[in-house]
Amino acid sequence: MDDTVGKSISCKAAVAWEPGKPLSIETIEVAPPKAKEVRVKVLYSGVCHSDLSILNGSLRGRFPIILGHEGSGIVESVGEGVTDFQAGDHVIPLYLPQCNTCRNCKSGKTNICEEFLGKTHAFGLMSDGTPRFTCDGKPVYHFMACSAFSQYIVLPHMSVCKINNTAPLEKVCLLGCGIATGYGAALNTAKVEPGSTCAVWGLGPIGLSAVMGCKKAGASRIIGVDINPEKFELGKKFGLTEGINPKDHDKPIQEVLMGMTDGGVDYTFECIGNINAMRAAFDSCHKGWGKTIVLGIAPTAEEFSTNPISFTLGKHILGSIYGEWKGKDDVPKLIEGYNKKEILLDEFITHTMALEKINEAFDLMREGKSLRTVINLWPDTVLTVRKSEL
Template sequence: MKTKAAVLRELAKPLPYAHSRPITIEELTIVPPGPMDVLVKVVGAGLCHSDLSVINGSLGRGLPVVLGHEGAGEVLEVGSAITDLKPGDHIAFQFAGNCGRCKQCQGGKPQLCETFMAARAHGGLMSGGVHFRDADGEPVKHMVGVACFSEYVVVHRGSIVVINDSLPLTEAALFGCAVMTGVGAVVNTSQVKPGESVAVFGLGGVGLCGVMGAKVSGAHTIIAVDLEDAKLKKALELGATHAFNAKDPDLVEKIKDLTNGGVDHAVELAGAIPAMEAAYAVACRGGKVVTAGLSGTGKTFSVNHGDLVLGEKHVCGSYMGSCVPMRDIPRFIELYQSGALPVDALIDGLVTFDELNEGFDRLHNGTALRQVLVPHGLDSVGASASAQVRDGIPAARSADV
């Protein structure tokens, strides 16, 4: 079987990507699914900063690789050992697959699956091997076992979650990364309670999901922090009660003054060490500092040991929002469909393969939050969805807030 896919063969090409073209669109051959694998037709795939961090070399990946880790699609074929899926099922991908049998999975932390991490290191699937071949017959790796910047993809059963088929798949795409990571960091990892205060640092797609997660958790004070005023405005539309530009030299003092000494929860979703340092600084005594951002290979964060002890602060990493995907993706979708999580307010347009490099320029420049790749073209998702991405970050539609 043939598929058109977005392949990265060289890291850290110069900006703008519209000129250097780091992503090439190639026709690949797909190796058929094994007993525990699934063949999926990809309908929508989000352009995320994690993809951008691979493209710019901040996060290393083996090459060549098919990009994409946030998406949704339709099951076309299931492996012989799979009994709980059928062709036609709608699914969302999860970027940290799980085997269900290792120590972490058995301990209730499927997002930390050891089998998945071993497969990820080699660019293959948990069932073993790589299912893409290029024109010369050479293997092409799968980004985090998903590789959904492709018309069709083979994934392990543990990398997908069946979802409600009433949800458009271009919207469902965001639930496998942005929503799980952002909402999950607040709801699951930090465990924000009604009436508490939260500061969210970094307002990309994941960070704005963190703001929405704080609102749905019942936080009384929700502080949004970013370098871009347009993103601060968006955060206020989505539930933030206060917004501060991260360039403000008095940022920490202003947040402490507002919250009588610091916030109960400081959530870093920017993937930047300065943001992590500011998050730690604004947390109150006994407060939690949660980070789900990835600042790049080799970056370190340090704290004053005495302040950590005397303040009894809690510093915690959050991978995939500490989510149990089969539990959390459906419940986050229910919250979205009830109006409590206006996730579609993040989508500023749809892009095709031809526009993918330009799309990552927009993501790098901060003029887009979540663009969604439609691998089969705009016509495949209907004329009503065929609006192209616009310059700048759009305001939320009135029906969304």
């Protein structure tokens, strides 16, 4: 890697030139890292629904953009002032940074670093107000500081987590977003109690990881709500005890659930991003103590509403981002959980394919034919690279 230090690198990346269009495999230039930045050779990346939400325009993004935020890779070089990483380190990019110096990071009350809320992060730029990607001389913007659909990326050092070199990069990349999100929502946000009853709307990767978290917490009943009944058998691998298809009932699903659970569910999780499902999940909660955790990301223009009397009756609705994990502190702990078989990762991976087939990965997601597709960005060389670094 020494021959690339301090120089721009040409590599392949999947570029989204505009909303609603397929990704285009391009040769891009990746600038060397500046002060407090790290350049990473990305080996693997999961394809997450948040990437699709930007691509289809339901969430705002700045185009052209390189998507991807469930990555894993090896540090290629570091910029001036970076002392916590060196070339050869195995790392996970963090879409939710951890600076440890802002008011939010110091508070101990949230994992939402103020850098995540800053304009540069939201606008696809680095801290100096410029991107590190160009294609044919034109700027290409970053996605949540990660852009893991590129063979090389540059990140702020606060957006990188060092992991053990023995961790399987083709699996632990998934801890960069979805799996950690649902799992943490059950354990950290809801704080599910042993013996409680939980219901999960949407049995995709986030929903199934919420099921996994509820099981870890000791819930006695974990009910899946999905219009695809095939998901119920799958969900049993992760801890699901039963499933309900709203299409099988002639009354609202909240009425069905309240009848099944003696007046309401203790904890509900909305993992779809559908405002009607959010309302149903909230209405299904037990009065006095029920909690609804909203994990699904609804289109930017939509609004959720409910009758305020529900709040005076002691019901709660909470949001959760990245399962309330702090990336630098907690990703290594999540990897330990995987090693102990407390966290399932292999079971989420339904497809693995090369970067050139990334549009097929999005098609599989749209059609509901995949849980997680992992993109292998270096299919001809990655295994050799991994062995040489161990």
